[in-house]
Amino acid sequence: MADPFWPGDERAGEHFTALEFVRAMVEVESEWLGEVLEVPDDVDDIAFEAEAGGNPVIPLVRRLRAQDHEVHRGLTSQDVVDSALMLMAAAACAELRRHLGSVAGRLAGLAERHRDTPMVARTLTQHAVPTTFGFRVATWLTGVLDAYDDLARLEFPRQVGGAAGTRAAIVELGRPVPPGTPRWHTTRAPMTRLGDALAGCTDACARIANDVLVLSRPEIGELAEGAGGGSSTMPNKSNPTLSVLIRRAALTTPQLAATLHLAAAQQVDDRADGGWHAEWATLRDLVRRTLVAASQTDSLIAGLRVDADRMAATLAAAGDAVLAEQRSLTHDPAPTYLGDAAAYVDEVVAQTKETTR
Template sequence: MLVARDAADAVLGQLRATAEALTVGARTHRDVVAAARTLTQHAVPTTVGARLAGWVRGVDRAAVRLEAARDALPAQLGGAAGTLAASVDEFGVGFAAALPAAYAAELGLAAPDAPWHTARWPITELGDALVQALDALGVIAADVATLSRPEIGELAEGSGGGSSAMPQKANPAESVLIRSAALRAPQLGATLHLAAATAVDERPDGAWHAEWPTLRELLRLALGASAHAAHLAAELRLDPAAVRRNLELSGGRILAERLARVLVPRIGAERFAELLTGDAPLADRIRELPEAADLDVEGLLDPAGYTGLAPGFVDELGGDS
């Protein structure tokens, strides 16, 4: 429990540093309009700030859960089979009953309600919190890795990793390491639950022994991934020109949701679907419609005018993450 507490402290510090750096980035890029992607395709406009704010919220929630799990880590002093019979026999009932709490206070751990040889919730709750932290960091890493592809180029790590065979590459090395940890974590968390579910008798035969190396590995992954995430967040670079270029790839069709609400009542669904086809500039095609003569076409096709609550999501971030 002492090792787990110290490791959780370190992970929490890195999670907070990650959230703070991303919050700065979200506020800096609050109004940078970008293409939102759903099922890998352009959907509607969003903002870079809103995307980063979503990352912050995931990290913050994981930190809340990890802090709670860390603070609940109890000391264990239960005797051979959880009865403290030897302490009762030696020192009396009152002394034996007070002993675990005194022991916990000395170590700076939570006082247990009773010995927990087979009540493994302290381990499973810690494991779940660590998995959630790695999930949150994995989302960030996956987005950064995707958006740093040369054909997208919107984000880049501060210093990419090189390649021994391909010197032109700047690999998203930290994102790769974080994603690797995030992909491994759920199975480790599942092993902790399986061990807890088979913690039989008053001291389990094998469940503990599966639990120990699993928890150590999960703590190692969380320590490494959170350290990389804090550095990644602090050094993350945005290319506004690439963001703008990608936003314009569809020639205004990224605003089809908005246009449908305005034009379908005027020209019908079939003509609207036809309007979106072909390579001709969408603005010109709309201006050619007699039914659209009174419309502000330029305003309708301005992505900055269709970001909804995205800027507000940045404004709602707390001052301290």
């Protein structure tokens, strides 16, 4: 599906769509019942009827009980919604790790190719000391690997607590519950950890996009997007559109993750009056925007153009100023002033091959 409010949204596929939400809730009910239930085809009607009870489980269960009247016995709406969200999140995060794995592989290759490509380092927007483009790419790659690892550490627990977390109806019905199944009706760490990991992904992607945006400015010209985007009025322009859209995501996802924390802080009694409800659409937007950003980052790196000659010319034009630190440290300066930049590139590339193989 495409969304004119969020160009590129179709890259997220069916993850966290209304239909996928209903399918996931039906899967939860089917597993609990021990019988495969058919997914209703009137998703829009279910969504419309959800307002009356405050959640979509109520109209869904009415339809499912036409297939088997034992549906939902012992569960509560939050069990179904939370478990369905975790099912969808597990699938989305698996795809997200595939995207990040591809990004990491591309970056590792780019870092190796430019391990010794000289350029000027910039700190606080100003020229600093010599560095290499391979070193810059390795710093990008480190952030991607951190995000990849954070996703791998996530858990996606089911929710089985019954009306108020005591499982009273489940015990009354004599239903076995797997030992250790968590009850997190008002303890929302699974949601906040997920939100933090997703925001970390867009942080890592934006770190790359921000450098591309700066270094592709005409007055710098050291990087360029492979295709670039056009303009509605200036046919000569080739805008760094992917980088802009990746940055867009990173400007919005932290607030979505913060909403999950705010919802967690607003938990009360044995089911929150609004805090729980605020999570669903927030998580949907966070997941889809992160998937889109990761996919766009993969495309960005795949087509990235590096102008090594321009990098070398900028470094040369900086003159002795970039060697001022070196001269302050020794009277017998080495011919280059790159420290162990090459060793860092080698280390991160090796880590990538080990982590994503």
